[in-house]
Amino acid sequence: MKPILSCDEVRELEDIIEKQGTSKAELMELAGEFAAAQVERLSPKHVLVLAGFGNNGGDGWVAADILSQKGIAVDVVSPVEPDEIPATLARHVARRTAGRDVTVYVGPSRDELSELILKADVVLDAILGTGFHGGLRPPFNIWIDALNEAGATVVSVDVPSGLDAQTGAVAGTCVRADVTATMFAPKIGMFSASGPDFAGEVVCGELYEKLDEVIGDVSHAAEHVDADDLIDYLEPLPSDINKYTRGSVLVVAGSAQYPGAAIMAAKAAARAGAGYVAVAAPEPCANLIRLALPSVPVFAMPADSRGAFGAAAPMQVSELASRYGCVLCGPGMTTSAGAMGVVTSLLALDVPLVLDADALNCLAAVAIDGIDATPELYRREAPLIMTPHYGELARLVHEDAVGNLAEAMDAAQRIVWGVGSDNLIVVAKGPTTAVVGVEKVLLPLSGPASLATAGSGDVLAGIIAGATALNRDRIEAWELLASYAVALHSYTGFAAAERFGEKSVIATDLIDCIGDAMRLMTEEVVGGLENEVASSAKEA
Structure with a gap:
């Protein structure tokens, strides 16, 4: 770095x-x-x-x-x-x-x-x-x-x-x-x-x-993450692995209004390496998600009259979530009262948790002066990764706006320093995405403009959850794990733009390019190492 x-x-x-x-x-x-x-x-x-x-x-x-x-x-x-x-x-x-x-x-x-x-x-x-x-x-x-x-x-x-x-x-x-x-x-x-x-x-x-x-x-405002810094996450799977030891993810997401968000997040988690992915979604959209994801179990949760998570959902979601290696919550779930209950109940569990999209909006809604002023809302022992874009980040810290990388880093650091935990990471999404931990800020590879499309954030959240589940037992620095996921997401943007054209990429294209992106990252790392070896040999 x-x-x-x-x-x-x-x-x-x-x-x-x-x-x-x-x-x-x-x-x-x-x-x-x-x-x-x-x-x-x-x-x-x-x-x-x-x-x-x-x-x-x-x-x-x-x-x-x-x-x-x-x-x-x-x-x-x-x-x-x-x-x-x-x-x-x-x-x-x-x-x-x-x-x-x-x-x-x-x-x-x-x-x-x-x-x-x-x-x-x-x-x-x-x-x-x-x-x-x-x-x-x-x-x-x-x-x-x-x-x-x-x-x-x-x-x-x-x-x-x-x-x-x-x-x-x-x-x-x-x-x-x-x-x-x-x-x-x-x-x-x-x-x-x-x-x-x-x-x-x-x-x-x-x-x-x-x-x-x-x-x-001197302090560093940030550190740039190169592909070879992520080499540990690019190793091939061992031959004795199975779908359970590859890690499991529960995606808590969706609503009658936004079922696609849950579909994209779950599929991205599976593509990113998780061996077992399931979805917990409100009952009105559960069958649609089943049809779209035949390989993914879908658990129908109690819903309110608008097709979002209902008042009885938090208890059932929490009971289900405790069985998984990582939980992703938020895409397309809306900010209903039941959704807020789901978020707070998941924060109480001892399981790695990724909060995205409406889960973050729910958290912001229950904070009076910004969540950094009430850290008890999100303080926990288990790892927590938040993935706000600039608008969500502004809502989390109760600012009128977050307009650039420097402001995003400042806002994210307020959140992280509020609890001071090594296991809390804020992925501040923007043209340049910052991965903010309590001790350092990392800037992974930035993706192309093709990533600026609806649903792209749902894909990133799924990649983070899948990578967390797959690597859970050997994660030493959560900032680096999140940086790997952000870089992989960026590479999907390059791969999809190459295949479909920069202006024609949609979020589902990114999911289909995750495998290509992994290969591109691996080739870059291997090529870089080969060049270093050749350079050293030449100097010798």
Whole structure:
């Protein structure tokens, strides 16, 4: 797993490195060298560097110097003369570079800048760095608009200019980078809100040779989960396994209005590896679910007049649920009084529990000031995994809205820290899904836009339940188990988009692609390990 840092954590890391003897001036030289290397690998003959006022601009001036010394034609655009740059380090390297074999343009007009962009093979964006937030001011908003309109090949230094590196927000305009050459570690804003749309390929320069020794001295906003971190969940089944030792799942879901949610969740749990899956659903929709899932036992529960779980359902559901290795509750169950009783009764059981969709809405409805203010509602000894999307997450903590990854992480941490249990995980679903535990936040592989379809969350909940049941006896970190399920769900999105087309994917397609997704994950892990072995052998 690789760290992802907040802006404050980056500044703290730089201070630690400086105390250990590497100055910020040295780091600027190393950052410029790394940025130059990312430009050079694109084989340009002519490069344009857009340099701002601060240290990010200083990185750009260093890169310009290095590229020019390699025989590449370099133009640098600056808002002021090098002697007038306010940041001391940036002013020093700008003076040095301006006296060498580069051409400097100070404050060009929009038309002049557009001509310079068109002449360049690659543009190095060193306008604004991680300290930027709020709105853009002239001339930088004009520069960025001209750059984006030209459709140039762009390498951004540390973060695309105009992107808030903490929140991923864009106020007005932002550089659309092909490559972002970030320093030390990716910034959390590259994964939040608009960040993924503007960052392009993110490559990371460690800069400091002892980075591995000191990066653990600062907190990590999150950690990125690679496929090879999940290798334990991709092992083949042992030959002596049977349907019971593979794990069992009870899906408590559905209503007369939404029977399909229970069907999709149960089928996904079975596809994800559980050996025995059953459904407990209100009596009015039980036969429909039986017809759709001939291999799955369906238990009809007492219903109310609207076809949702009735007042007598909680006792029967709890008695049934105690026999299973994992229980998934919520998809399509509505928020009837009986459904609320089902949720609270399941929370009292000593069995791994996944709460999704309406189960979370039921929980939010009984909390007065957010569930984090009343942790006794969801405190339990057995594992609990909640899977809210942003809207459900906002309801759980009684906020008006949760609008981006950073806000989702904050809200999920409030829930987890409310009880402080290692067995409580919040899977905050969004364009980038965060798996939040009491000690860490993990960001598994994000899926394609094809996952943005009704029922996709029901499939993910089923995958989580199936993976929990299959791996229950060997789970050491629940965050990693949930990350495996999220990554598998993402791979189903890629596989389904390949088969049906990105805009044509529906949730049931995702279920049918779970096997393909497992194969894709395994191939990526095996291929990565083979490349590591080959690289090590070559070095030896």
